[in-house]
Each structure stands twice: as structure tokens, then as C-alpha cells.
Amino acid sequence: MNETSRASERLVHVPLQGRAYDILIGPGLIERAGGEITSRLKGRRAAIVTDENVAPLYLEALMDSLQTDGIEAVSLTLPTGEKTKSLEHLSTVCDMVLSARIERNDAVIALGGGVIGDLAGFAAGIVRRGVRFVQIPTSLLAQVDSSVGGKTGINTRHGKNLLGVFHQPDLVLADTAALDTLSEREFRAGYAEVAKYGLIDQPDFFEWLEKNWKAVFSGEPERIEAIARSCQSKSDVVVEDERETGRRALLNLGHTFGHALEAAVEYDGKRLVHGEGVAIGMVLAYQFSARMNLASPDDASRVEAHLKAVGLPTRISDIPGELPPTQRLLDAIAQDKKVKSGKLTFILTHGIGQSFVADDVPSSEVLSFLDEKRSR
Amino acid sequence: MNETSRASERLVHVPLQGRAYDILIGPGLIERAGGEITSRLKGRRAAIVTDENVAPLYLEALMDSLQTDGIEAVSLTLPTGEKTKSLEHLSTVCDMVLSARIERNDAVIALGGGVIGDLAGFAAGIVRRGVRFVQIPTSLLAQVDSSVGGKTGINTRHGKNLLGVFHQPDLVLADTAALDTLSEREFRAGYAEVAKYGLIDQPDFFEWLEKNWKAVFSGEPERIEAIARSCQSKSDVVVEDERETGRRALLNLGHTFGHALEAAVEYDGKRLVHGEGVAIGMVLAYQFSARMNLASPDDASRVEAHLKAVGLPTRISDIPGELPPTQRLLDAIAQDKKVKSGKLTFILTHGIGQSFVADDVPSSEVLSFLDEKRSR
Ligand SMILES: NC(=O)c1ccc[n+]([C@@H]2O[C@H](COP(=O)([O-])OP(=O)(O)OC[C@H]3O[C@@H](n4cnc5c(N)ncnc54)[C@H](O)[C@@H]3O)[C@@H](O)[C@H]2O)c1
Ligand SMILES: NC(=O)c1ccc[n+]([C@@H]2O[C@H](COP(=O)([O-])OP(=O)(O)OC[C@H]3O[C@@H](n4cnc5c(N)ncnc54)[C@H](O)[C@@H]3O)[C@@H](O)[C@H]2O)c1
Ligand SMILES: [Zn+2]
Ligand SMILES: [Zn+2]
Secondary structure (H helix, E strand, C coil), X not given: CCCCCXXXXXXXXXXXXXXXXXXXXXXXXXXXXXXXXXXXXXXXXXXXXXXXXXXXXXXXXXXHHHHHCCCEEEEEEECCCXXXXXXXXXXXXXXXXXXXXXXXXXXXXXXXXXXXXXXXXXXXXXXXXXXXXXXXXXXXXXXXXXXXXXXXXXXXXCEEEEECCECCCCEEEEEHHHHXXXXXXXXXXXXXXXXXXXXXXXXXXXXXXXXXXXXXXXXXXXXXXXXXXXXXXXXXXXXXXXXXXXXXXXXXXXXXXXXXXHHHCCCCCCCXXXXXXXXXXXXXXXXXXXXXXXXXXXXXXXXXXXXXXHCCCCCHXXXXXXXXXXXXXXXHHHHCCCEECCEEEEEEECCCCCEEEEEEECHHHHHHHHHHHHCC | XXXXXXXXXXXXXXXXXXXXXXXXXXXXXXXXXXXXXXXXXCCCEEEEEEECCCXXXXXXXXXXXXXXXXXXXXXXXXXXXXXXXXXXXXXXXXXXXXXXXXXXXXXEEEEECHHHHHXXXXXXXXXXXXXXXXXXXXXXXXXHHHCCCCECCEEECCEEEEECCECCCCEEEEEHHHHHHCCHHHHHHHHHHHHHHHHHHCHHHHHHHHHHHHHHHHCCHHHHHHHHHHHHHHHHHHHHCCCCCCHHHHHHCCHHHHHHHHHHCCCCCCCCCHHHHHHHHHHHHHXXXXXXXXXXXXXXXXXXXXHHHHCCCCCHHHCCCCCCCHHHHHHHHHHCCCEECCEEEEEEECCCCCEEEEEEECHHHHHHHHHHHHCC
């Protein structure tokens, strides 16, 4: 790396044994992607996967950069939205990658949000039992969360992310300037995951966010700081527990409730996007913890107040339209993958930055809690 | 393991770090599967995948044994044949496994030959990003080769095994009595892979096979010996190089040619099954090595003589029906996954038990060699 001159750029190194990789964070990385890739990867072919919103904004710049550095690239532009994470689209992506004769040292490149990253990463993980994978996340959520850590996947009629593989990227290029075209709503949704890192185990970071969130939103240097800190947090957890046998489960704070809500609206992004589900889910996790006398109700209020100030939904009733009966929400939770031998596993908390894995949560408590919360 | 009383049973331990597993080899293991599984795995649910030939023979015995030991099992019976290794069937298997609410500690069980093992193993590798996997191989090929080592996969229109994951089994139960119902032809096909281990790096084993092959075929104790020795060979290679970055490629002896021939008959098992392709492929690899002055033509003749004695095809012209032009065979080889940056990679040999990876084989040589061999 001879990037020290780029004062505003940050580097987070993910020291996974045998598969260590870099996350670069800063403006203008898409235009420089070719050089960053050729200095790290051997192959000179690439298959880019992107979506219909992102392609008109950044695909040409990426293709130009790859071409300049001698990488032969093809691209596939898919529809936007969570429904793109399907077996049909996975099949299309794999077919395109094979047609492009991508070999083990060549790369699949995901240019887009978490949907594209999860789908393209899954394809990269199974084509020839694994080819190189470069993440160019363009949504805040993807930059701070989905592009780091190697989880890939698609949804099935049984639920979200139920098929997938662990497949680490070889490089992550988080171009923070690309976030300028992201809608306010999607930026906020990604911000929920940023706040999550504070709520898991970094009370000081949560406090910093309470003070600096406006600068993060408006694109001042605090934005890069918040993204780098988030990536570092995620990297720390992933390196400690790559396959989620223990501590990594903490990253699911807010996600068990969140996924149930996403399922309840049938992944209709008009009603609820992932990060919004997580925001409501985190508030619910804090409130449920308070109800179980594990945390103070003040902490739950503080979490809700901050997420609300930012403009995120914090209550089930913030979701527009009708929701299915509470029992069906619970069924979605039970079918969620974070279930061990029939017992409900939740991430609960003792306070801001004091989350923990609770293995043995009685589903009856969850049912009555949810019933109550829905009517607020 | 308190199986020491079972004199005829063999155990091969595969000491992969963190995911070590046992291969049990002997008669009657299907009837004892439940006990062997519960003593090693935590989950108490299982989803069995099998095929239409194997189900009527062994499914009931397996289900009974699982039930006796308290494992709740469901099963899915698929059509037989290589075409079953498709994305459509993968989707069906995943759906069935998810419907059965198989969690991370529960198992997918493959009961059948390599087709079922590869397909079910792939599903086990991607459902919830990996659930437990038990191989109960019922063909000789599956017992000595495909059930060991963790490679899983399906075919696409671009070629064989182009989509898949590495997903190690947690237990392999090779019931040698099940081979009694295997057709002579399929037994012979599996035998090609047994001979392969000798040809790769164990000249003494190849010699042993030349002397003892009839006892291996007729089911005397030599059969268990040959299977155990094969599993041990494969295990040694896999432990050294799980992800096939080096030495593991030797297991592809005969396979580059073999896969091209399988593709040429469009995976029509009536014309050519996998092991037959490998038999012809190994002879071709020895002959091509002789032609390149790497090995003696006598070794090529010795290999051909043994495989022919056993009743295996050894020449391209042994394949019934028309074959496509030689150039198309070569294209299939180039698209085969064992290709690095455009150069042809082959396993060649300096003699019996002296195989090596050749990275830089000129395709023009292969073309003229194949052209000549076809007309024999
Ligand atoms: N793999 C993981 O570890 C992990 C972690 C968290 C979330 N996820 C997954 O990520 C997905 C959500 O990710 P997401 O929120 O990025 O969704 P997304 O990919 O759907 O992106 C959100 C929207 O923003 C658009 N967009 C993206 N970048 C843009 C840009 N720079 N300018 C304009 N528009 C842009 C997209 O086209 C889309 O419409 C979910 O499927 C979730 O399951 C995965
Ligand atoms: N994963 C690996 O490492 C690996 C290695 C080698 C081969 N393979 C794959 O294995 C497949 C070939 O395996 P295969 O030869 O076992 O094919 P297969 O699964 O098609 O089995 C051959 C035939 O024998 C039948 N059969 C199986 N067991 C029987 C029994 N006990 N009694 C009666 N009939 C029985 C099957 O129904 C089938 O018709 C190929 O797809 C190949 O790519 C994988
Ligand atoms: Zn999330
Ligand atoms: Zn084989």
C-alpha cells in the first residue's frame, strides 16, 4: 500500500489466517479499483454483478478502471431489491460467471448494496468451489456490515439467508463518495447497523454517534471514521469467530426480531428495508431485556431516542400496512437460522454496549411481549 | 469406538483439524447406522437423500436403525443417474432439508452412489451455511472415492462439477455388503478408482491388485482391504491439501480425459459411466506420458492390460456410438476446472505409481494425440 498520501483514506486489515484481506475506505475507490485489484489478485478476468440503480451510476467508471489496468471484465445488471436474492438469480449469476470463464484466481466483483454482495458472494463461493471475490459495497449497510465477514446467501420460501456459504472476500473497496447518491432512507437503514456496533460492546462509540451523527450523515470526515470503526468492530468479531459458533452471534443484535418483521412484510422494501427492521429489532431487544429485568428501561429509551432522532422507525406500528398475527411472527423467529435444538436464541443486553447471547428464551414471553408492543 | 470385536471391520480416521471424522468400512453398517450416528452427532433429526435404485434395497433398513436410536428422519428419493446432479434437484433437496427443519447439528444423510453423495453434500454445505453430513456410500466408487474428502457438486451446461463447495462429512459408513447388489459394470467402474491409487503413488498396491483383483470382486476379505487402503490413500492426500492447491490434484489422474469423454457422450450412463471414463483416461494419461517420453510404453501397456483383464474399457473406441470431433473434446478439457490461466493442466506420470502434476501441456500435442488414439 502506497496510499499514505491519501489523507482521508482508511485501511482496515482483516487478519484471517491464510485468507487475510484489506478493506479500503475513502472517496474515489471505484475509479481506482483496477489498480487496487491487480496489486493484490493474480487473475486478469472479472465478472461484475450489479443492480439497476447502481449500474447507471458507477458501472462505467469501474469498467474503465479495470480496463486501464488490464482486467478483462463482463457485467450483469440485475433488478434491485431483496427478491433478487433468489435461487433463480443465483443460477443466472453462476451461468454468467462460467460463461466468462472465470477461473480460481479470477474475480467475481459485487458492485452494489448487500443484496448484490450476498448474491454475488454466494456465486463466487460455489463456482469451481470458490473463485476470488471483490466487494465494492455502495450502500452504507454494505460498507459497514454485509461486505465484511464472508457471509453470503439467498432467501428461500422458508426464510431469509437460509442458503449460503462462508466465502471471504479478497478485497473490499468501500467508496464513501458513492454514498452521496444513496437515498436518505437507505443511508438511515445502514446507520442502524453502525449504531449496532456501539450497542453490542462499545458504549463510547454509541455516545460518539449520539454527538456526531449529523456529520456522519452529511458526509464530513466523521462518515469515514464511523465506517472504519464499524468495519474494525466487525472484523474483530469475525476473526475471533469466523463460523459463528459463539461470539459472532452478537452481530445479530436486533436481527431475530428484524428478520421476523421483514418476513412479515414479505420482504417488501417499500414497507420495510433490512436496516429499518434491525432498528426496530434493536429497540425491541432492549425493551425485552428491560422487561426480563436484565437491563434498565432507561437504556431502552436512550436507544429508541437516538434511532428516532436519526429518522429510523423504532416501533412495530411504524411499519405501514397490516401485519400478520403475532404467532406467525414467532413462527418466523423459530424458523430463523439462529435456533438451536428448538430453543429460541436471542441477543439480549445488560445495557448500552453490554449485549450477550441468551440461549434459552421462553417463546411464551416473546409472544406476550410482541403482542403488547404491536398495539403501542 | 468399541467395534474391536468386529474383526472384519476397518476404521480410517481422517484427521482434519477441527473437523476430523471416521470412515467405517465393513458389512452391516447400514443396519447399525443409528448407533454410529448418535454416538458422534448431537442433533436428532436427519434428512436422507437417496435414489430409485438404492431406496428399495436399503432405505427401510436405514430408517429402522435411525428410529431405533431416536433419530427423526425423512427421506427423498431421486431419479438415478448423473443428470440428477443438477441445480433443479439441488433446489428440491434444499427445500426438503429446510422443510424437515434440519438445524446446524442435525444431519443430511446421503444413501447412494457418488451422484447422491455429491448432490446431498452440496445441499448440506449450503443449507444454513452448513449442516452436518453423513455419507453412506453404496457404490464402490463412492466408498473409495467420492464419499471421502469433502468435494461436493453439481453439473451445469458448461461442464461437470462446476458448482459446488468443500464440505467435509462428519461420518462415512461404507457398508461393504451393500456392494453385493451393485451391478458388475458399476463395480468395475468403481474399481478404476481403486487402481488409480496404485497408479498415483503406490506401485506395491497396484501390484497387489494385479494379483488379488478377483478376490476384491468376489467379496472376499480382500475387498475390505482394497477399500480401506483406498480410503487411507485419499485421506492422506486430502489432509495434506484439503482445498486442492497442490498435491490433491493427483487424484485427478485419468480425470481430465475422462471428464471430456463423459461430456462427449453427454453424461449418458448407458454409454459411459464415470469410472469407465477414468479407466480410459488413465490409460490415455500413461500413453500420452509415454509419447512425451516421460514414461515407458511398457508401463502404459501394463496399465491397459490390467484394466482390460478386469473388464474395463481402455480405449476411446470402446465407447459405443459416435463421438464429437476431437477439437470439441479438447474444448471440454479447456473448460474443465483444472485449468490455470489458460494453460492445460494434466496429471502425467513417470511410471507405475509415479504420477505428477504437469502444468504446461501444449494443447496441440493433446489434439494430435487424441486424434490418433480415436482411430485405434
Ligand atoms: N452478508 C452479511 O453479513 C449481511 C449483513 C447484513 C445484511 N446483509 C444483507 O444485505 C441486504 C441489505 O443490504 P442493502 O441495505 O445494501 O440493500 P440493497 O442492496 O437492496 O441496497 C439498497 C438500495 O440502495 C440502492 N443503492 C445501493 N447503492 C447505491 C448508491 N450508491 N446510490 C444509489 N442507490 C444505491 C440499491 O439499488 C437498493 O435499491 C439484505 O439482503 C441483508 O440480508 C448481509
Ligand atoms: N466428490 C468427489 O470427490 C467425487 C469423486 C469421484 C466421483 N464423484 C462423482 O461421483 C459420481 C459417480 O458416482 P457413482 O459411480 O457411485 O454413480 P451413481 O451414484 O450414479 O451410482 C451408480 C449406479 O449404481 C446404483 N447403485 C448405487 N449403489 C447401489 C447398490 N448398493 N446396489 C445397487 N445399485 C446401486 C445407482 O443407483 C446408480 O444407478 C459422479 O457424479 C462423479 O462426478 C465425486
Ligand atoms: Zn444486518
Ligand atoms: Zn473419479
